Amino acid sequence: MTQDIVTALKWRYATKKFDSAQKISEAKLNILKESFNLTATSYGLQPLKLLVISDPKIKESLVPPTMNQVQVKDCSHVLVLCTETEISKNHIESYFKNVEKIRRTPSEILKPFEIFLIDSFSEKPKEEIQIWAAKQAYLAMGNLLTVCAIEEIDACPIEGFDPAAYDSLLELNKIGLQSVLVLAVGYRAEDDMFSAMKKVRRGVKNVVIEM
Template sequence: MNSEVKTKNTYNEDLNWRYATKKFDSRKEISEEDLNTLLESVQLSASSYGLQPYEVIVVKDQKIREKLKAAAWNQTQVTDASYLMVFANLTHVNEAYVNTYLDNIAETRNMSREDLKGMEDMIRNTTLQLPADAQNTWAAKQAYIALGNLLSAAASQKIDACPMEGFDAAKFDEILGLKDRNLTTAVIAPIGYRSEDDQYQHLTKVRKSKSDLIEII
């Protein structure tokens, strides 16, 4: 088997290894180095225009997590994992935010803002024009891409995670003080190590067949 094929298979093996962990082993901690690698994967996520209209809050503090758990149907993953990652999208994307982003491109790539005029106009005529609700939805979609990256990256490091939508976003926003920061909770993911007695790890994956899922035309 050539190394390219082997890498592809290993990736899918990792995806098969992962599962939405229901019970974490609270005694096992993710190392700082592993956490940083994971956060870098999240940082590298693709997003529309590259705007990354979200922030990721990594919650370690147990007192805060106890409050968050109560706002997440008491799901124990929130407190038992090593960290809770909260993906919070921008509620409104405004001109100032876009300008900061364009300045960053210009500086990073040693370009003038004039060179970026085409891109600026495109963002102005699309994202900035969206009605408030649609903008929020658009921003949340970008945050979910980062969540997907986190899940795959975690699996490749044999770190467990659970994507979660089972929480009250308004309560999360209040506990984390997100509203004043123009942010709202989109989705969360505890990360850590599975408990040996989490029976879910032994379940066979249930997925649509490739023929039901994929159409090649």
């Protein structure tokens, strides 16, 4: 199994050209949705939401604010990783109610940590919270890329886009969200020359330090 994962990670690459005729099945798409939901996040607060876009007109409208990268038009689905614009007291309280319900943990045990988080987030500058939330989005992106590789779904992670334009076009401000990362997913075109290129990495010996 370990070798299978390494093989899958070697197989994946940032897909430059998608086969627009091939679509991800609902079953595979559900795996990606569940994987996003199961991603580890700081404190377990999940300050994230995932937009799953399949509408051809919306995908095409995203090309200009994505620096004219046509992957968002030709892929099967565009996944937009978003952060909540505010981590409110209600958000934190909702999380702990969920913990109490699912784990059946008595509220008196959870309360001290709940109060700590509410106080901590109320004291943080908004910019600091946004940076913290964005880091959680990167965790989710890494997780999704690995799952895509294992499921043999091609993907292209995208930082090169205009978040403000995305937020306006998708009306994210109306639902308290802001875009952070974009992931185009689907299946590679047969003539994508990048699929045959060898992966360039520094090598385990150069990136891992053992003590």
